[in-house]
Amino acid sequence: MKRIISASVIALAVSACSTYSQEPVDTASIEAAVTEQAVSYEPAPLSQLVAEVDIPYDKFVLDNGLTVVVHEDRKAPLVGVSVWYDVGSKHEPKGKTGFAHLFEHLMFNGTENAPEDWFEYIQQMGGTDVNGTTNPDRTNYFQTVPTGALDRVLMLESDRMGHLLDAVTQEKLDNQRGVVQNEKRQGDNNPFGLLRYEIFENLFPKGHRYHHSTIGSMGDLDAATMDDVRNWFIDHYGPNNAVLVLAGDIDTATAREKVQKWFGDIERGPEVVHPAVDVPTLAEEKTKVTTDQISTTRLYRMWTVPGSNSAESVPMNLASAVLGGLSSSRLDNSLVREDPVAVSVSTFNYTLEDAGIFVVQADVKPGVDPDQVATKLDAQIADFLATGPTEDELQRAKVSTMAGVIRGLESVGGFGGKAPQLASGELFANDPGYVERQLDQMAAATPEQVHALARKWLSRPVFNLVFNPGERTEGGEDRGGAVTGPDSIEDIAQANYCAEETCDLSQIATQAQADRDTLPELQPLQGLDFPDIERATLSNGMEVYFAHRDAVPTVSVRVEFDAGRAAETAETLGTQRLLLSTMGEGTERLDATDYAIAQERLGANIFNGFDADYTNFSLAALAPNLAPSLELLAETIRQPGLRANVIERERAQLLNALSSELKNPNSIADRTGRRAIFGPHPYGLPTSGLGSAARLEALTEADLRAFHATWLRPDNARIFVVGDTSLAEVTRLLEASFGDWQAPATAKPERNYSAAIPEPRQRIILVNRPNSPQSVIYGGQVLGLTGRDDLIPLIASNEALGGGFLARINMNLREEKGWSYGAGSQIASGLDRVFYGVRAPVQSDRTGDSISEIRREINDFVDARGVQPNELERIVNSNMRELPGQFETAGDVLGGLVNIVRYDRPDDYYETLASRYNTLTASQLDLEARRNINEGDIVYIVVGDAEVVAPQLDTLGLEVEVIEPQE
Template sequence: MRKKIQLSILMLAFVGLQLQAQTMKSPSQTKLVEKVTRKGTELVIPYEKYVLPNGLTVIVHEDHSDPIVHVDVTYHVGSAREEVGKSGFAHFFEHMMFQGSDNVGDEAHFKIISEAGGTLNGSTNRDRTNYYETLPSNQLETALWLEADRMGFLLDAVTQKKFEIQRSTVKNERGQNYDNRPYGLVYEKASAALYPYGHPYSWTTIGYLEDLNRGNVNDLKNFFLRWYGPNNATLTVGGDVTPAQVVKLAEKYFGPIQKGPEVQNVKLPMPVLDKDRYISYEDNVRFPMLQMTFPSAPRFSPDEVPLDLLAEIIGSGKNSILYKNLVKTQKAVQASASNPASELGGEFSITVLPFPTQTLADMEKLVREALLEFEKTGISDDALTRFKVSYETGEINTLSSVAGKTSALAAYQTFTGNPNYLPLDLKRYKAVTKEDVMRVYNKYIKGKHAVILSVVPKGKAATVTAADNFKVDESGYVAPKDQYSGLTYNKAKDNFDRKIRPASGANPVVNVPAYWTDKTPNGVRIIGAKNDEVPTVTMLVSIKGGHKLEAKDPSKAGIASLTASMLNEASQKYSSEEIASQLEKLGSSISFYSGSDRMNIQVQSLAKNLDATLALLEERMLHPRFDQADFDRLKKQTLESIANQSTQAPVVASNVYNKLLYGEGNIMAIPSIGTTASVGSITLDDVKKFYNDNFSASVADIVVVGDTEQKVIMPKLAFLSKWQAKPVQIPADAKPATIDKTKIYLVNKDKAAQSEIRIGYMALPFDATGEYYRAGIMNYILGGAFNSRINLNLREDKGYTYGAGSGFSGTESAGPYTASAGVRTNVSDSSVVEFMKEIKRYKEEGITDAELAFVKSAIGQSDARKYETGFQKASFLNNIIRYNLDEGFVQKQNDILKNITKAEINALAAKHLPVDKMNIVIVGDKAAIKPGLEKLGYEVVEVDSDGKLL
C-alpha cells in the first residue's frame, strides 16, 4: 500500500460534505452511524456507515457509473501484532485465508471470483491485512458469502497439509522478493537496527525463515482467533450497489459471526538513537548502496506532512538537492529521500547508489553536505507550490476507480475511525508552511543520529561507509503478556444453509466506450473518448519503430532507448529542471520511453491545465536541446545499468531466452537497452540523426481520453502540424531461430536462492479475432488464470514457487509463447518436470467440459471491469488504432468465446504447444541444480549471461 492512502472518487464537481449523525437502529439492530453526501465545494467520497451488533463496521459507497462492485475486508492486524519468534504470522495467514473454509472448497475462492469475471487478492503490511475483489455487480452476494465464510468458518478447514504448502509458498515469496533480489534485505537489516529488540517494526512483514520453520498450525489458529473477529474488521463495499442491499446481505452473512476478543490500538514511543548506528552486509550487486534512516513521525501525526515536503526538497525529482549534487554531477546513479510513515512510527530515509568509482564514505559526506545546504537555502515558494499541487493532483489522478474509493474509505476507517478523513487529509497538505518544514528538520534530522546501512558487492566488505558499530541487543527485552491462552472457536448459528452458493443477479449491461477518430493534415491518426468522471486528460502518443529500427545498424543497439531518455531532458527553451518544475506546478506529467517496436509518450494533465501541458509537450517533442552534458550522464547511467543486469536473475533469464528464440543477427535478440559495446559506440550526433530520421508524424498515433471532447481537443493539437512527416522505413521482421528439439540452457548464478525458469517457443502475431485470440482462450486454463493447471500444480499443490503461468505475447510481429516461474533451488529439476508434464498433458488430452465452462464464464464476464478508468479506456483505444480494429471487434470476440467448442480448444492445444520443440532456460546455482537437470532426459547446454556457449 502506498504511504499516502490511495484515494479514489468521482470528481464531476468539487463538492462538499453533509454529515448526518444517526442514532436510530434498524429493526435488525444494525446501527446507522453516519451518512456523508456531497454538498457545497468540499471534496468527499459519499458513503453510509453502519455497525453490526457483533462490532463489524460496514461502509457503503454508491456509484452506478460502471456495472462493477469492489468489496474490501480490512482487518486491523499486521506484523505489528506479532511477537518475537513468531514473525510473519499475519502475512502467512493472508495466504491461508485463500485455502478454503467450511463451505468453500480448496482453491475455490480464486476459481469462483475468476469464473464470475472478477479479480481478487489480499495484502499485508505492518498495520493491517485486507482482502478484496472487484467483480460485476450482479456477483455482490457471492463476494460477501465468500468473505464471511472465511471470517467465521475457516479454522476447521485449516489442515496440516495446507499449512505446509502455504509455508513453502511464503518461503518462495521471501526467496523471490528478498533473498534472491538485489538489495532485497535492506529493509530487514535497517529495521532490526532502528527499532529496539522486540519492537514489532524491528522485523519485516514477510518474517524470518526460522520463525516460519518454527511455527505450527495451532500457533496460526490462535493468531486467527485473537485478531480476525468482526469487531476488528471493516467491510467496505463500493460501486453499483445500494446501502440497503449491502446492509441486508452483511446482516445475513456476517451478522451471525461472534465477536472476537477486544482489540486496543497500540502506541509505542519512537526509538531514540544515542549514536549513528553503522551496519553493513554483502550482496550480489554492482552498485554499492548507502542508506541513512532517521526515526521520524507516525502516520497522521502533525509532523508527517512537513517531513514529506522535506523529503521532496532534499531528494525527490530533478529539482531536489540530491539530484543536483549527486546525480547531475554523475557521482551517483540514484539519490533520493522519502518519509514512509506507519501507525507506530515513521522513517525518514536517504538512499544513494553511487557509481562504482565513488566510495560510500564520500557519499555519506555529500549527503551531510546536502543537509547543510538545505539549512542555508531553506524552502522556496516554488517548492512549496510544487509539493501542494503535486500531492493533490497525484491523488486526483488515482480517483478514477471504485476500488480506489473503497480502499480509501477502508483505510481511513481502520486508522482514524473516520472514513471521511479525505477533506482533513487534503487540508493538512494544503496548510503546510515553510516554518513547519524547518521545525521538523530541526526536530528529527539536524544533529540527530541515524542507522547508516552499507550494502556492498560480495567480496568487498572493506568498502563499507564505516566499520559496523551496532549489534542487536536482546537484553532488557520483556515478552508481552500472553494474549492467546483460552481462546475458543465458536462457530455462528445460522437459519439458512451456507453451503449453497448464492445465485447471481442478472448480468449487467456492459457498454464499449464510444469513441471518435480524426487525423491531422500531416498524417497523425487520433482516436479519443470522453471520460468526465475525473477532471483529467490522458494522452498516449505512439511512434512506430523503437528498438526494431536498430536492425538497420545493430552496432548502435540501444539508441532508441537513449533517444527517448534524451527527450525527457531539456528543450531549446527550458532546462530539464525548469520543465520538471512547471509540470509539477501544473500537476502534469510527460514521459518518453522506447519499447521493442514503438517509442511512446505518456501525458497526464488536469483538464484545466491542458493548454500549458501541451505547450511543454511541444517543447519536448519538437524542440529538444540534446545537450552534451545530459547525453554524457545518461549514456554513463545506461552503461552501468547494462552491467548491472548480470546481478538480476529474472533479467538474465529473459535476455538469454530472447537471444535463443530470435537467434544471432536478429535485433530482437539484443536487449532494447543495448549492450556495453553498442551503447559505448553511440554519440550525441547519432542520437540527433536517429531522432531526425525516425521521429516522424507519418508513423504516429495519438490516443486522447478524459474530460474533453473532439471539438475542444483538436484545436489544442494544432501544434502537431509543425511536426514533419518524413518517410520512415520500418525493417521487416527477421526470421527467428528454429528449435530442432527441446533443450535445457543453463546459466550459472552462484548461491542463488531461487532458479528462474523460462520455457517456450516463437508463436503467433496479435490478431484480435483470429488464431491469436483463440489461442489465448485455449491457454487460459493452462497458465493464464490463478487457478490454472500450471499455477495450481507448482504453487498450490507442490509449494515450489510464489507463482507460475504461461501466455502468448505477439504484436504485429510474432511473439513468444512463454511459461515461467521463479522456483526454489532444490526443486529446479522437479519444476521443469511439472511444467512440461502439464503442457504435454494439455496438448494430448485437452480441456475438460468443466474447464471450458469456467473459461467462457471467466473471460466473458470480465468485460464489466475493462473500461472503468481513463487508462483502461486509453489502452482499449490504443489497440483499436494500432491494429486497425473495426468497431464490432469486441462483439466478434464475445461470439468466438461463446461458440468455441471443446474440439476447437483441443485442436489449438495440439497445434500451439510443441513440447518437443521448446527452449528451456534456467538461471540458478549450477552446482546445486545441474546434476538433477541432467537426469531429466534433455540435453543440458551451459551458456553465459549473454547467451553464449561456454
C-alpha cells in the same frame, strides 16, 4: 529520473468537472483559431484542484462490531469490496514471525461452506483486482466484482470471517508454508533483497513491534502449528476487529441489508488490545556496510519518523518530495545534474500506523569515490535542514502529490482506489474521511512548518547503510525474526484478550441466519459498454483517436510511433534507449531542472518508452491543465534538448542499468532466452533496449539525432486521447501543439522483420549465478502467428494450462508442491510474431523437478488431457464477466483503444468478446493448443547456482549448456 511521490494515506474522490461536448469537429474554425492564438497558459491553482475533490460516504456499525463504509459511484456496474482486519506482523509474538502473512495465504484456500480455492469463485463471477496483503499494521482482502455478484462475494467474505477453521487442514498449512518460504526466497534472491531486514532490524530495537519484517524468518515459519492457526483466527478475525468497505454501484440502504444478511450472524470476537508502539530514536549514529550482487555502491540515510496518524506525517511527506522526491529535487539537482557524482538519488517517507521511515538513497556513479558522494549527500541534507523548502518547491510538491492522488481514485477498489483508501482511514483513524483532512493539511502546510519538522526529526542520529558490489556475505534464511516479548500466541491471547472470554470456538459460533448451503445466485450482469471511439485528423495528417471518460478530471495522451525495438539491430541497440532517456531530461528551451519544474507545476507526468514494435510518449494530465500540458508534450517530442552534458549523464546511468541487468536473475533470463529463441530477429533483443556497454559508450549526439529524425516524425505517428475533455477541444489543442509539424522529404522508414528465426532446438541453457536461493526458469517457443491473427482461442486455451492462478502449472508448482511463489505461461503477441513463454521461479533444490513437472503438464495438456469441463466453464465465465472491470479506468480504455488501432480490430471488438467467449468449446481450444504449442520446441533457460542446479538438470535427458551472464 521520473518517480511517483509517495504520500501517506491520502485518498480522494473526484467530482468530475466535465468539458465533454458532442459538437462536431469544425476543422476550419480550429485552424483559424490556432492561427490567431497567442495565449500564454498558466496552470490551474491548487485551490481549484482541491475543489474538484470529494469522496462522500456513509458509515454504520453492526451489532457484532463490524464497521461498514459505503461510497456510491455509478460510473460502471462494479463494486469494490475491501475487508481490512486490524492485525499485522506487529502483533506477532516471539517465535511466530511471518505468521500474519502466512495466515493471509490460508484465507484463500477455502472455507467450511465454500471449500474451493478463493480464485475459483472470484473468476467464475468475473472479479478483478483480487488480492490480499499484509504489512506490520493490518491485513486486507479485496476484489472488484460485477454488481450482480455482490451477494456471492459477501457470502464468501463472511464465510472467511465466520466459518474458516474447519476448512484449514495440516496439508493446507504445510503447502502455504512452502509457498510463503518461496516468496521469501524470491524477494531475497533479488538485488537489494536483504534491504527489508536491514531497515527494520537497525532502526527499531529488539523487542520493538516493528523490529522484524513481515515476511518473517524461515525457522519461525517452519514452527507454525495448527494451534497457532486456530488461536490467530479466534483472537484477530472477529467482526469487531474489521472494516468492510463497499464502493461503487451500490447505495447505503442496499448495502445495509446485504451486509446484515451475510455478516450479522457472526458473533463478536475478543476485544483486541493492541501493542504500544513508539517512534524510537537511535542512541547514536549507526553505520553498517554490506555487499550484494549489484552494479554500484548505494548509500542510505535513514531515520524513524511519525506514523500516518500523526499530524506531522503529511509535512514530512512534503519534506521528502522537496529533498529528493520531485524530479527537480535538491538532491537530483546537486548530485545528478550539476555535479554528476551519482547516477540516481531519491527519498521516500514510508509511513506505517505508529511510525514511519524516512529514507534517502544515492547510487554512486561508477568510478567515483563513494566517500565523496557521501560527503555531498550529507551536505545537501544539512543544507536542507538549515534553509528548508521554498514556497515554490512546496507548491510543486503539493500539486504533484495531488495529481497522483486524483489519478488513483478512478478505481473503486484495487490497491489504491476509493475502497482501500476509505478502509485505511477508518481502520487507523476511526474516520473514513481522514484522507480529506490530510489533503487540507497538505494544502495549508507552510515552508516554515515543513522546515521545523524536518529539523526536528532528521537532526537525530542517523542510520547509514552502505551496499557495496560483491558476493553476499549473509543470506536471508534466518533473518526477519528476532523479536522478544510473550513466548506464544496463546500467551498473548491470555494476557490481552481473554480476561472475560473463553477463547474457544464458541466465540465465533453463528446463529445460522443466512443460508450457506448453496452459493447465492448471480444476478443479471451488465455487459461491457466500451466508450465510442471518435476520430479526427490534424492539418499535418496526424490521426487522432479519442474516447471520453469523466470519472476523474484527468486526461491520458499517447503519441505512438511505428518503431520500437524493431527499429534497431543488435549492432545499434541502445541508441533509442539513450535517446529517450535524454529526451526525458529537457528540451531545447528547458534544461533538465526547468523541464521537471514545468511538469510539477502542471501536475503532469510525461514519460516515454518502447516495446517490440512501437515507441511512445505519454502524458498524464489534469484536465484543468490540459492545454499547457499538451504544449509541453509537443515540445518534448519535437524539440529535444540533447545537451552534451545530459547525454553523458544519461549514458552513465544506462551503463549502470546494464550492469544491474547482468546481475538481476529475471533480466538475465530475458536477455539469454530471447537471444536463444529468436536469434537475430528484432524480438530477440532484450526488452530493456540495452545492448553492449561498448555500444553505449560509442554513441554520439549525431547518432541520437539521426534516430530522432528517421523515426520520430509526424507521418509515422498517431495520437490517442482518453479522458475528461471532448474531441473538439482536444483536436483544437493538438492542432495548436502538433499541427504545424511537417514530415521531412525523405521516405517514411519501415521496420525490418526479415531476419530468420532459428529452427527450434530443445535444450537447457544454465546461466550460473552463485549463491542464488532460487532459480528462475524461463522457456519459450516462437509460434507461426502474428499479433493481427485471431488469438482469442489460443489465449483461452492457455488459461487452463498456465495463464492464471488456477492454471495447471501454477497449481502444481505453487499450490500442490509448494516449490514456487508463482509460475505460469503466456501467449505474448507482437506485430510480426507470437511467442509462447513459460516462467517459474522455484527453490534451487527443486529446479530439475520443476522443469520435469512443467514438461509433463504441457505434454499432458496438448496430447492427452486438454481443457476439462470445469476449466472451460471458468474460462468462459471469467472472460465474459471480467470485461467491465478490465476497462474501469481511463488507462485501461487507452490500452484497449491502442490495441484496436494497432491490430486493425473493429471499434466494437471488446464489446463482442463476451459472445465470442460464450461460443468457445473444449475441442476448439484443444485444437488450438495442438496446432501451436510443442513442448519439444521449447528452449529452457535456468538462472541459478550451477553448483546446486547442474546435477539436477543432468537427470532430465536434455542437452545442458552452462554459461556465465552475457551482454
